[in-house]
Amino acid sequence: AQSVTQLGSHVSVSEGALVLLRCNYSSSVPPYLFWYVQYPNQGLQLLLKYTSAATLVKGINGFEAEFKKSETSFHLTKPSAHMSDAAEYFCAVKTSYDKVIFGPGTSLSVIP
Amino acid sequence: DGGITQSPKYLFRKEGQNVTLSCEQNLNHDAMYWYRQDPGQGLRLIYYSQIVNDFQKGDIAEGYSVSREKKESFPLTVTSAQKNPTAFYLCASSRTGQGGNQPQHFGDGTRLSIL
Numbered sequence: 001a002q003s004v005t006q007l008g009s010h011v012s013v014s015e016g017a018l019v020l021l022r023c024n025y026s027s028s029v030p031p032y033l034f035w036y037v038q039y040p041n042q043g044l045q046l047l048l049k050y051t052s053a054a055t056l057v058k059g060i061n062g063f064e065a066e067f068k069k070s071e072t073s074f075h076l077t078k079p080s081a082h083m084s085d086a087a088e089y090f091c092a093v094k095t096s097y098d099k100v101i102f103g104p105g106t107s108l109s110v111i112p
Numbered sequence: 113d114g115g116i117t118q119s120p121k122y123l124f125r126k127e128g129q130n131v132t133l134s135c136e137q138n139l140n141h142d143a144m145y146w147y148r149q150d151p152g153q154g155l156r157l158i159y160y161s162q163i164v165n166d167f168q169k170g171d172i173a174e175g176y177s178v179s180r181e182k183k184e185s186f187p188l189t190v191t192s193a194q195k196n197p198t199a200f201y202l203c204a205s206s207r208t209g210q211g212g213n214q215p216q217h218f219g220d221g222t223r224l225s226i227l
Contacts, residue, residue: 009152032213043116043202043218044155051213090154099170100145100216104154 002027004093004103012109019078021106023065023091026072032094033074035065037087038105044090050074061085086110114139118203118219124227125190125197133188133222135203142208144186145216148172149200158201161186162208190224198225 007022025031032051036044048059055067061084065076074091091103116137125131137144143162147155157170161180175194180186186205190197200223204216 034215036218041200041221041223043118043204043220044216045218046215049213049215094213099157099160102147102155104152 002031002093002101004091004101006089006091006103006106008106009104010107010109012111013081014111015083016080019063019076019081019085019108021076021089021091021108023074023076023103024072025074025091025093027093033065033067034092034094034100035059035063035074035076036090036092036102037061038090039087047076047089081108081110083110083112116203116205116217116219118201118222120222121220123222123224125224126227128192130189130191131197131224133190133201133203133224135186135188135219136184137186137203137205137217138184139205139217140183141205141217142183143206144180145204145206146170146176146178146186146188147202147204149202149221155202158188200224 003026005024034049035047038044047063048057050067058064063078088105088107090105092100094100119134145160146158156172158176159178161167177189200221202221203219206216207214
């Protein structure tokens with residue numbers, strides 16, 4: 001069975017510091033992986049997706065993620081945090097039957 | 113602009129009452145989904161549909177019902193059998209096929225509370 005874990009339910013960084021949000025997955029077949037962002041009282045927005053064309057995936061708002069098969073990880077990073085990055089971030093893996101399994105989410109706080 | 117519209121944004125339910133949450137999409141997507149979101153628990157799948165007139169139960173379908181009579185619409189009914197309906201409900205849609213890497217598009221949610 002496929003699953004997703006996100007280490008750290010809450011992460012705080014200073015404005016301008018590196019953002020690192022961790023995601024590990026388990027899958028018996030090559031996975032389809034996604035990162036989404038959710039602002040308060042809104043739906044989820046796609047940040048980026050892994051398509052197997054490249055292990056380093058660039059997304060919107062300066063975020064990127066690296067797929068590491070040996071570590072079964074898909075961590076999300078951004079070199080310099082901005083106040084507007086404060087939100088909830090979800091990692092997700094998609095099964096072959098169009099069902100998506102979401103991680104529990106990581107709440108990112110940015111300290112001025 | 114294409115997108116997903118959920119209504120109402122806020123909904124209140126009385127004891128013993130059924131309520132219906134609306135979800136409409138104009139993205140021409142085949143698949144549609146309903147999720148429940150509780151604080152600290154991420155998203156849990158209630159029902160999903162990959163084609164008109166067909167739908168499958170997700171992980172927490174008890175106390176909920178859906179219909180898919182039109183491609184654009186996937187309403188969710190929260191029945192009186194759902195004893196703890198207070199949550200944020202999210203509707204999503206996606207294309208199907210093409211290797212499975214199609215992302216989901218989400219509406220802005222409906223927040224349901226008990227009176």
